[in-house]
Amino acid sequence: MCNGAGLHFVVLLSLIGIATAESSINHDYFKYNPMTEVSNWMAQIAKTHPDVVTIVEYGKTYEKRTISLLKIGVKSEAKKKAIWMDCGIHAREWIAPAFCQYFVKEILQAYKTDPKMQQMMTNMDFYVTPVLNIDGYIHSWTTDRLWRKNMSPGPYNCSCNGTDLNRNFDANWGTIGVSTDCCSNIYCGTQPVSEPEAQAVTYFVGSRIEDFLCFLTIHSYGQLLLLPYGHPNFTASNYDELMEVGNGAAEAIRKVHGMSYTVGTSPDVLYPNSGSSRDWARLKGIPFAYTFELRDNGTFGFKLPENQIQPTCEEAYSGALHIITYAHDKTFNSAVATVAAALWTVLSAAAVTGNNLM
Protein backbone atom coordinates (compact mmCIF):
# COMPACT_ATOMS: atom_id res chain seq x y z
CA MET A 1 0.00 0.00 0.00
CA CYS A 2 2.77 2.35 0.99
CA ASN A 3 4.69 1.34 -2.16
CA GLY A 4 1.64 1.91 -4.31
CA ALA A 5 1.08 5.39 -2.95
CA GLY A 6 4.78 6.19 -3.37
CA LEU A 7 4.71 5.03 -6.96
CA HIS A 8 1.66 7.15 -7.71
CA PHE A 9 3.40 10.09 -6.13
CA VAL A 10 6.46 9.58 -8.34
CA VAL A 11 4.29 9.21 -11.46
CA LEU A 12 2.39 12.36 -10.54
CA LEU A 13 5.63 14.27 -10.00
CA SER A 14 7.02 13.22 -13.35
CA LEU A 15 3.76 14.18 -15.07
CA ILE A 16 4.04 17.61 -13.48
CA GLY A 17 7.64 17.70 -14.64
CA ILE A 18 6.67 16.94 -18.24
CA ALA A 19 3.83 19.46 -18.17
CA THR A 20 6.17 22.13 -16.83
CA ALA A 21 8.83 21.40 -19.42
CA GLU A 22 6.32 21.59 -22.28
CA SER A 23 4.45 24.65 -21.10
CA SER A 24 7.64 26.59 -20.37
CA ILE A 25 7.93 27.00 -24.14
CA ASN A 26 5.06 29.39 -24.66
CA HIS A 27 6.57 30.68 -27.86
CA ASP A 28 4.45 32.13 -30.63
CA TYR A 29 5.75 30.66 -33.88
CA PHE A 30 3.25 32.56 -35.99
CA LYS A 31 4.27 36.09 -35.22
CA TYR A 32 7.60 37.79 -35.92
CA ASN A 33 9.84 37.57 -32.88
CA PRO A 34 12.46 40.17 -31.99
CA MET A 35 16.00 38.98 -31.26
CA THR A 36 15.60 38.78 -27.48
CA GLU A 37 12.65 36.44 -27.90
CA VAL A 38 14.52 34.30 -30.42
CA SER A 39 17.46 34.02 -28.00
CA ASN A 40 15.19 33.12 -25.08
CA TRP A 41 13.46 30.55 -27.23
CA MET A 42 16.79 28.96 -28.20
CA ALA A 43 17.73 28.61 -24.54
CA GLN A 44 14.35 27.08 -23.74
CA ILE A 45 14.58 24.60 -26.60
CA ALA A 46 18.01 23.46 -25.43
CA LYS A 47 16.82 23.19 -21.83
CA THR A 48 13.70 21.19 -22.63
CA HIS A 49 15.38 18.81 -25.11
CA PRO A 50 18.78 18.13 -23.51
CA ASP A 51 18.89 14.66 -25.06
CA VAL A 52 19.07 15.97 -28.64
CA VAL A 53 19.73 19.73 -28.59
CA THR A 54 22.83 21.75 -27.78
CA ILE A 55 23.58 25.40 -28.38
CA VAL A 56 26.84 26.03 -30.21
CA GLU A 57 28.36 29.51 -30.20
CA TYR A 58 30.50 29.96 -33.27
CA GLY A 59 31.22 33.61 -33.85
CA LYS A 60 30.64 37.26 -33.06
CA THR A 61 28.88 39.89 -35.09
CA TYR A 62 30.47 43.25 -35.84
CA GLU A 63 28.73 44.68 -32.75
CA LYS A 64 30.11 41.77 -30.70
CA ARG A 65 26.92 39.80 -30.29
CA THR A 66 27.35 36.03 -30.08
CA ILE A 67 26.24 34.06 -33.13
CA SER A 68 24.86 30.69 -32.10
CA LEU A 69 23.11 27.72 -33.59
CA LEU A 70 21.05 24.81 -32.39
CA LYS A 71 22.73 21.47 -32.99
CA ILE A 72 19.98 18.87 -33.12
CA GLY A 73 20.54 15.13 -33.32
CA VAL A 74 20.97 11.94 -31.34
CA LYS A 75 24.20 12.30 -29.40
CA SER A 76 26.77 9.77 -30.47
CA GLU A 77 30.48 9.09 -30.44
CA ALA A 78 30.32 8.05 -34.07
CA LYS A 79 31.02 10.54 -36.79
CA LYS A 80 27.76 11.81 -38.22
CA LYS A 81 26.71 13.56 -41.37
CA ALA A 82 25.22 17.01 -41.08
CA ILE A 83 22.62 19.41 -42.44
CA TRP A 84 23.21 23.16 -42.44
CA MET A 85 20.41 25.70 -42.28
CA ASP A 86 20.79 29.42 -41.70
CA CYS A 87 18.13 32.10 -41.57
CA GLY A 88 18.29 35.86 -41.37
CA ILE A 89 21.51 36.59 -43.28
CA HIS A 90 19.51 39.47 -44.76
CA ALA A 91 18.01 41.55 -41.96
CA ARG A 92 14.67 42.56 -43.48
CA GLU A 93 13.63 39.06 -44.57
CA TRP A 94 11.73 38.39 -41.35
CA ILE A 95 9.95 35.28 -42.57
CA ALA A 96 13.33 33.50 -42.69
CA PRO A 97 14.04 33.47 -38.91
CA ALA A 98 10.37 32.59 -38.39
CA PHE A 99 10.92 29.57 -40.63
CA CYS A 100 14.03 28.40 -38.76
CA GLN A 101 12.08 28.50 -35.50
CA TYR A 102 9.22 26.54 -37.04
CA PHE A 103 11.63 24.03 -38.62
CA VAL A 104 13.23 23.30 -35.24
CA LYS A 105 9.83 22.86 -33.58
CA GLU A 106 8.70 20.47 -36.31
CA ILE A 107 11.75 18.21 -36.40
CA LEU A 108 11.75 17.95 -32.59
CA GLN A 109 8.06 17.01 -32.67
CA ALA A 110 8.54 14.52 -35.50
CA TYR A 111 11.45 12.94 -33.66
CA LYS A 112 9.08 11.76 -30.91
CA THR A 113 6.91 9.64 -33.19
CA ASP A 114 8.24 9.45 -36.73
CA PRO A 115 10.71 6.60 -37.35
CA LYS A 116 12.09 8.37 -40.43
CA MET A 117 13.01 11.47 -38.41
CA GLN A 118 14.49 9.23 -35.70
CA GLN A 119 16.63 7.55 -38.34
CA MET A 120 17.72 10.88 -39.81
CA MET A 121 18.58 12.34 -36.40
CA THR A 122 20.60 9.22 -35.64
CA ASN A 123 22.61 9.49 -38.85
CA MET A 124 22.83 13.27 -39.08
CA ASP A 125 23.00 16.40 -36.96
CA PHE A 126 20.99 19.46 -37.94
CA TYR A 127 22.84 22.75 -37.46
CA VAL A 128 20.27 25.53 -37.46
CA THR A 129 21.16 29.22 -37.11
CA PRO A 130 17.88 31.09 -36.53
CA VAL A 131 19.39 34.57 -37.06
CA LEU A 132 22.82 34.93 -38.63
CA ASN A 133 22.90 38.70 -39.17
CA ILE A 134 21.87 39.58 -35.61
CA ASP A 135 23.01 43.22 -35.70
CA GLY A 136 21.12 43.86 -38.92
CA TYR A 137 18.02 42.04 -37.65
CA ILE A 138 17.92 44.22 -34.54
CA HIS A 139 18.47 47.33 -36.70
CA SER A 140 15.49 46.28 -38.85
CA TRP A 141 13.34 46.12 -35.70
CA THR A 142 14.51 49.35 -34.09
CA THR A 143 15.51 51.74 -36.87
CA ASP A 144 15.04 50.70 -40.47
CA ARG A 145 12.54 47.94 -41.32
CA LEU A 146 14.06 47.41 -44.77
CA TRP A 147 17.70 47.15 -43.66
CA ARG A 148 19.46 44.30 -45.49
CA LYS A 149 23.18 44.32 -44.70
CA ASN A 150 25.22 43.78 -41.55
CA MET A 151 26.27 46.80 -39.44
CA SER A 152 30.00 47.07 -40.01
CA PRO A 153 31.24 50.48 -41.11
CA GLY A 154 32.30 50.90 -44.68
CA PRO A 155 35.92 51.46 -45.69
CA TYR A 156 37.72 54.63 -44.67
CA ASN A 157 35.68 57.79 -45.25
CA CYS A 158 32.56 56.02 -46.43
CA SER A 159 29.37 57.64 -45.18
CA CYS A 160 27.37 54.40 -45.11
CA ASN A 161 27.40 51.29 -42.96
CA GLY A 162 26.91 47.69 -43.86
CA THR A 163 28.17 44.96 -46.17
CA ASP A 164 25.90 42.53 -48.00
CA LEU A 165 26.88 39.29 -46.27
CA ASN A 166 25.53 37.27 -49.17
CA ARG A 167 28.07 38.90 -51.50
CA ASN A 168 30.99 38.58 -49.10
CA PHE A 169 31.74 34.84 -49.28
CA ASP A 170 34.77 33.45 -51.07
CA ALA A 171 33.00 32.34 -54.25
CA ASN A 172 33.98 34.27 -57.37
CA TRP A 173 33.97 37.20 -54.99
CA GLY A 174 33.42 40.64 -56.43
CA THR A 175 32.95 39.53 -60.03
CA ILE A 176 29.26 39.97 -60.83
CA GLY A 177 26.02 41.22 -59.27
CA VAL A 178 27.85 43.27 -56.65
CA SER A 179 28.78 46.86 -55.97
CA THR A 180 31.98 48.38 -54.65
CA ASP A 181 30.01 51.42 -53.48
CA CYS A 182 29.74 51.00 -49.72
CA CYS A 183 26.34 52.68 -49.76
CA SER A 184 24.89 50.03 -52.07
CA ASN A 185 22.68 47.26 -50.77
CA ILE A 186 24.91 44.78 -52.63
CA TYR A 187 28.23 46.17 -51.40
CA CYS A 188 30.50 43.11 -51.29
CA GLY A 189 33.03 44.33 -48.69
CA THR A 190 36.71 45.14 -48.98
CA GLN A 191 37.81 41.55 -49.65
CA PRO A 192 36.37 38.01 -49.54
CA VAL A 193 35.14 37.11 -46.04
CA SER A 194 35.98 40.53 -44.62
CA GLU A 195 32.87 40.37 -42.41
CA PRO A 196 32.77 38.61 -39.03
CA GLU A 197 29.40 36.97 -39.74
CA ALA A 198 30.67 35.50 -43.03
CA GLN A 199 33.85 34.43 -41.22
CA ALA A 200 31.83 32.58 -38.59
CA VAL A 201 30.02 30.46 -41.18
CA THR A 202 33.15 29.97 -43.27
CA TYR A 203 35.21 28.71 -40.34
CA PHE A 204 32.51 26.61 -38.68
CA VAL A 205 31.24 24.89 -41.81
CA GLY A 206 34.67 24.85 -43.43
CA SER A 207 36.20 23.01 -40.46
CA ARG A 208 33.83 20.05 -40.98
CA ILE A 209 33.03 20.43 -44.64
CA GLU A 210 33.12 16.66 -45.31
CA ASP A 211 30.25 16.11 -42.89
CA PHE A 212 27.73 18.35 -44.61
CA LEU A 213 25.29 16.88 -47.10
CA CYS A 214 23.03 19.94 -47.38
CA PHE A 215 23.54 23.67 -47.10
CA LEU A 216 20.17 25.41 -46.98
CA THR A 217 20.13 29.18 -46.64
CA ILE A 218 16.74 30.81 -46.15
CA HIS A 219 15.72 34.16 -47.66
CA SER A 220 12.68 35.99 -48.95
CA TYR A 221 10.99 36.83 -51.20
CA GLY A 222 10.10 35.49 -54.66
CA GLN A 223 9.05 31.84 -54.19
CA LEU A 224 12.22 30.43 -55.67
CA LEU A 225 14.58 27.55 -55.00
CA LEU A 226 17.97 28.72 -56.20
CA LEU A 227 20.89 26.44 -56.88
CA PRO A 228 24.56 27.09 -57.65
CA TYR A 229 26.08 28.99 -59.25
CA GLY A 230 25.24 32.67 -59.22
CA HIS A 231 27.96 33.29 -61.80
CA PRO A 232 26.58 32.48 -65.27
CA ASN A 233 29.93 31.11 -66.53
CA PHE A 234 30.05 28.25 -64.01
CA THR A 235 27.82 25.19 -63.77
CA ALA A 236 27.65 22.86 -60.78
CA SER A 237 28.93 19.37 -61.58
CA ASN A 238 25.68 17.93 -60.17
CA TYR A 239 23.45 20.52 -61.82
CA ASP A 240 21.00 17.92 -63.20
CA GLU A 241 20.56 16.28 -59.81
CA LEU A 242 20.21 19.67 -58.09
CA MET A 243 17.46 20.56 -60.56
CA GLU A 244 15.71 17.23 -60.14
CA VAL A 245 15.77 17.39 -56.33
CA GLY A 246 14.80 21.07 -56.42
CA ASN A 247 11.84 20.30 -58.66
CA GLY A 248 10.82 17.54 -56.26
CA ALA A 249 10.96 20.08 -53.42
CA ALA A 250 8.86 22.55 -55.41
CA GLU A 251 6.30 19.81 -56.03
CA ALA A 252 6.25 19.00 -52.29
CA ILE A 253 5.69 22.70 -51.59
CA ARG A 254 2.86 22.91 -54.10
CA LYS A 255 1.06 19.99 -52.49
CA VAL A 256 0.74 21.82 -49.15
CA HIS A 257 -1.06 25.05 -50.12
CA GLY A 258 -0.84 25.10 -53.92
CA MET A 259 1.95 27.67 -54.01
CA SER A 260 4.27 27.60 -56.98
CA TYR A 261 8.02 27.93 -56.50
CA THR A 262 10.40 28.28 -59.43
CA VAL A 263 13.63 26.24 -59.46
CA GLY A 264 16.91 27.20 -61.12
CA THR A 265 20.25 28.94 -60.83
CA SER A 266 20.27 32.59 -59.80
CA PRO A 267 21.16 33.88 -63.28
CA ASP A 268 18.46 31.71 -64.84
CA VAL A 269 15.54 32.66 -62.57
CA LEU A 270 16.54 35.81 -60.60
CA TYR A 271 19.76 37.66 -61.31
CA PRO A 272 23.46 36.75 -61.47
CA ASN A 273 25.56 37.29 -58.37
CA SER A 274 28.82 36.32 -56.74
CA GLY A 275 30.03 35.79 -53.20
CA SER A 276 26.91 34.01 -51.92
CA SER A 277 27.16 31.52 -49.09
CA ARG A 278 25.34 28.92 -51.20
CA ASP A 279 27.94 29.13 -53.97
CA TRP A 280 30.74 28.99 -51.42
CA ALA A 281 29.23 25.84 -49.87
CA ARG A 282 28.94 24.12 -53.26
CA LEU A 283 32.45 25.17 -54.31
CA LYS A 284 33.79 23.67 -51.08
CA GLY A 285 32.10 20.37 -51.95
CA ILE A 286 28.73 20.32 -50.16
CA PRO A 287 26.56 18.55 -52.73
CA PHE A 288 23.07 19.91 -51.97
CA ALA A 289 23.30 23.68 -51.65
CA TYR A 290 20.09 25.68 -52.07
CA THR A 291 18.77 29.15 -51.40
CA PHE A 292 15.11 29.27 -50.45
CA GLU A 293 13.32 32.48 -51.40
CA LEU A 294 10.11 32.15 -49.40
CA ARG A 295 6.78 33.95 -49.97
CA ASP A 296 5.54 36.01 -51.49
CA ASN A 297 5.76 37.04 -55.13
CA GLY A 298 5.99 40.75 -54.38
CA THR A 299 2.54 41.72 -53.14
CA PHE A 300 3.83 42.34 -49.63
CA GLY A 301 7.47 41.49 -50.27
CA PHE A 302 9.66 41.68 -47.16
CA LYS A 303 6.66 42.81 -45.09
CA LEU A 304 4.84 39.51 -45.38
CA PRO A 305 1.77 39.69 -43.10
CA GLU A 306 1.86 37.54 -39.99
CA ASN A 307 -1.17 35.56 -41.12
CA GLN A 308 1.03 34.08 -43.87
CA ILE A 309 3.75 32.86 -41.51
CA GLN A 310 2.09 29.55 -40.81
CA PRO A 311 1.27 28.50 -44.39
CA THR A 312 4.67 29.74 -45.61
CA CYS A 313 6.45 27.67 -42.96
CA GLU A 314 4.30 24.61 -43.56
CA GLU A 315 5.03 24.50 -47.28
CA ALA A 316 8.71 25.38 -46.93
CA TYR A 317 9.12 22.66 -44.31
CA SER A 318 7.82 20.15 -46.78
CA GLY A 319 10.23 21.40 -49.44
CA ALA A 320 13.22 21.40 -47.12
CA LEU A 321 12.38 17.92 -45.86
CA HIS A 322 12.27 16.66 -49.44
CA ILE A 323 15.84 17.81 -50.05
CA ILE A 324 17.11 16.59 -46.68
CA THR A 325 15.44 13.18 -47.04
CA TYR A 326 16.87 12.75 -50.52
CA ALA A 327 20.39 13.60 -49.32
CA HIS A 328 20.01 11.28 -46.33
CA ASP A 329 18.68 8.34 -48.30
CA LYS A 330 21.28 8.71 -51.01
CA THR A 331 24.02 8.58 -48.38
CA PHE A 332 22.66 5.97 -45.99
CA ASN A 333 20.41 3.74 -48.08
CA SER A 334 22.39 3.95 -51.30
CA ALA A 335 19.02 4.50 -52.89
CA VAL A 336 19.29 5.04 -56.61
CA ALA A 337 17.73 8.36 -57.44
CA THR A 338 14.74 8.12 -59.68
CA VAL A 339 15.49 10.18 -62.69
CA ALA A 340 12.49 12.10 -63.90
CA ALA A 341 12.62 14.41 -66.82
CA ALA A 342 13.43 17.78 -65.36
CA LEU A 343 10.92 20.39 -66.32
CA TRP A 344 11.49 23.97 -65.55
CA THR A 345 10.84 27.42 -66.70
CA VAL A 346 13.69 29.77 -67.32
CA LEU A 347 12.56 33.23 -66.54
CA SER A 348 14.28 36.32 -67.69
CA ALA A 349 16.48 37.82 -65.00
CA ALA A 350 14.76 40.41 -62.87
CA ALA A 351 16.09 43.92 -62.86
CA VAL A 352 18.60 44.55 -60.08
CA THR A 353 17.53 47.50 -57.98
CA GLY A 354 17.99 48.28 -54.34
CA ASN A 355 14.35 47.65 -53.52
CA ASN A 356 13.68 44.21 -54.90
CA LEU A 357 16.93 42.46 -54.00
CA MET A 358 16.30 39.20 -52.27
Ligand SMILES: *[C@@H]1O[C@H](CO)[C@@H](O)[C@H](O)[C@H]1NC(C)=O
Ligand atom coordinates in the same frame (compact mmCIF):
# COMPACT_ATOMS: atom_id res chain seq x y z
C1 LIG B 1 36.70 62.17 -47.12
O1 LIG B 1 35.44 62.68 -47.40
C2 LIG B 1 35.39 64.09 -47.44
C3 LIG B 1 33.93 64.52 -47.61
O2 LIG B 1 33.28 63.72 -48.57
C4 LIG B 1 36.30 64.61 -48.56
O3 LIG B 1 36.29 66.00 -48.57
C5 LIG B 1 37.72 64.11 -48.29
O4 LIG B 1 38.55 64.47 -49.37
C6 LIG B 1 37.72 62.60 -48.13
N1 LIG B 1 39.05 62.18 -47.75
C7 LIG B 1 39.69 61.20 -48.38
C8 LIG B 1 41.06 60.91 -47.87
O5 LIG B 1 39.21 60.58 -49.31
Ligand SMILES: *[C@@H]1O[C@H](CO)[C@@H](O)[C@H](O)[C@H]1NC(C)=O
Ligand atom coordinates in the same frame (compact mmCIF):
# COMPACT_ATOMS: atom_id res chain seq x y z
C1 LIG C 1 27.34 53.75 -38.68
O1 LIG C 1 27.48 53.05 -37.48
C2 LIG C 1 28.03 53.83 -36.45
C3 LIG C 1 28.22 52.91 -35.26
O2 LIG C 1 29.03 51.83 -35.61
C4 LIG C 1 27.14 54.99 -36.12
O3 LIG C 1 27.73 55.79 -35.13
C5 LIG C 1 26.90 55.80 -37.39
O4 LIG C 1 25.95 56.80 -37.14
C6 LIG C 1 26.41 54.93 -38.50
N1 LIG C 1 26.34 55.68 -39.73
C7 LIG C 1 25.23 55.77 -40.46
C8 LIG C 1 25.33 56.56 -41.72
O5 LIG C 1 24.18 55.24 -40.12
Ligand SMILES: *[C@@H]1O[C@H](CO)[C@@H](O)[C@H](O)[C@H]1NC(C)=O
Ligand atom coordinates in the same frame (compact mmCIF):
# COMPACT_ATOMS: atom_id res chain seq x y z
C1 LIG D 1 31.84 34.70 -69.19
O1 LIG D 1 32.65 34.16 -70.21
C2 LIG D 1 32.65 34.92 -71.40
C3 LIG D 1 33.42 34.18 -72.47
O2 LIG D 1 34.68 33.79 -71.97
C4 LIG D 1 33.24 36.29 -71.12
O3 LIG D 1 33.21 37.09 -72.27
C5 LIG D 1 32.39 36.94 -70.03
O4 LIG D 1 32.98 38.17 -69.66
C6 LIG D 1 32.29 36.06 -68.81
N1 LIG D 1 31.33 36.64 -67.91
C7 LIG D 1 31.68 37.08 -66.72
C8 LIG D 1 30.59 37.67 -65.92
O5 LIG D 1 32.81 36.98 -66.28
Ligand SMILES: *[C@@H]1O[C@H](CO)[C@@H](O)[C@H](O)[C@H]1NC(C)=O
Ligand atom coordinates in the same frame (compact mmCIF):
# COMPACT_ATOMS: atom_id res chain seq x y z
C1 LIG E 1 4.69 33.51 -58.45
O1 LIG E 1 5.67 33.59 -59.45
C2 LIG E 1 5.93 32.37 -60.09
C3 LIG E 1 7.05 32.59 -61.04
O2 LIG E 1 8.18 32.98 -60.33
C4 LIG E 1 4.70 31.90 -60.81
O3 LIG E 1 4.96 30.67 -61.41
C5 LIG E 1 3.59 31.76 -59.83
O4 LIG E 1 2.40 31.43 -60.47
C6 LIG E 1 3.40 33.05 -59.02
N1 LIG E 1 2.44 32.79 -57.97
C7 LIG E 1 1.51 33.65 -57.64
C8 LIG E 1 0.63 33.25 -56.52
O5 LIG E 1 1.38 34.72 -58.19
Ligand SMILES: [Zn+2]
Ligand atom coordinates in the same frame (compact mmCIF):
# COMPACT_ATOMS: atom_id res chain seq x y z
ZN1 LIG F 1 17.99 37.63 -49.03
